[in-house]
Amino acid sequence: xxxxxxMEGPVTLSEEAFLTINCTYTATGYPSLFWYVQYPGxxxxxxxxATKADDKGSNKGFEATYxxxxxxxHLEKGSVQVSDSAVYFCALSDRGNQGGKLIFGQxxxxxxxx
Amino acid sequence: DAEITQSPRHKITETGRQVTLACHQxxxxxxxxxxxxxxxxGLRLIHYSYGVQDTNKGEVSDGYSVxxxxxxxxxxxxxxxxxxxxxxxxxxxxxxxxxxxxxxSGTRLTVV
Numbered sequence: 001x002x003x004x005x006x007m008e009g010p011v012t013l014s015e016e017a018f019l020t021i022n023c024t025y026t027a028t029g030y031p032s033l034f035w036y037v038q039y040p041g042x043x044x045x046x047x048x049x050a051t052k053a054d055d056k057g058s059n060k061g062f063e064a065t066y067x068x069x070x071x072x073x074h075l076e077k078g079s080v081q082v083s084d085s086a087v088y089f090c091a092l093s094d095r096g097n098q099g100g101k102l103i104f105g106q107x108x109x110x111x112x113x114x
Numbered sequence: 115d116a117e118i119t120q121s122p123r124h125k126i127t128e129t130g131r132q133v134t135l136a137c138h139q140x141x142x143x144x145x146x147x148x149x150x151x152x153x154x155x156g157l158r159l160i161h162y163s164y165g166v167q168d169t170n171k172g173e174v175s176d177g178y179s180v181x182x183x184x185x186x187x188x189x190x191x192x193x194x195x196x197x198x199x200x201x202x203x204x205x206x207x208x209x210x211x212x213x214x215x216x217x218x219s220g221t222r223l224t225v226v
Contacts, residue, residue, distance in 0.1 A: 043217035
């Protein structure tokens with residue numbers, strides 16, 4: 001079945017460091033891929049998405065490229081801020097599913113220190 | 115502005131009681147979903163609906179039920195609450211598979 005695997009956290013970085021959170025997936029067909037962010041005590045918010053191979057999603061300085069050949073969708077940011085501290089979830093939506101049912105990874109906690 | 119709201123935000127209940135968590139959205143989305151979030155498990159799908167009168171089981175549906183009588187609401191019922199159902203519950207809605215979800219703020223449920 002379809003699945004998403006993320007690197008385990010927590011990830012601790014200093015402010016202005018480079019961030020990479022790895023995400024790989026297993027899916028039949030050509031899924032859409034998403035990154036969500038969850039700040040403490042809140043629900044999840046859509047951060048960025050990509051709907052086909054080689055697409056790059058970007059938002060708030062974060063980027064991720066849909067790599068079909070490596071079945072990956074790694075999240076990157078060039079310079080993190082303390083305000084980026086949150087839990088990040090990678091997810092896929094099977095294109096065979098008209099309703100957009102999402103399968104989530106385990107989440108990766110990011111802590112950014114001043 | 116359109117929104118998705120969950121109530122209550124926090125709930126403590128006793129083992130064996132029936133509990134209903136509310137989810138209401140004003141996005142006019144056809145698709146609605148319930149997930150539970152537990153440490154080490156990420157988000158796991160409980161039930162979902164693709165429209166009025168449509169409901170489907172997710173990967174952890176035992177002990178839970180939903181009904182969809184209108185577009186706006188998808189209440190989640192725990193038939194007989196168990197301590198294993200202590201969790202944070204999130205409702206979400208979507209209109210199209212490539213648009214992703216809009217999430218509610220969650221309900222923290224404690225079963226004692």
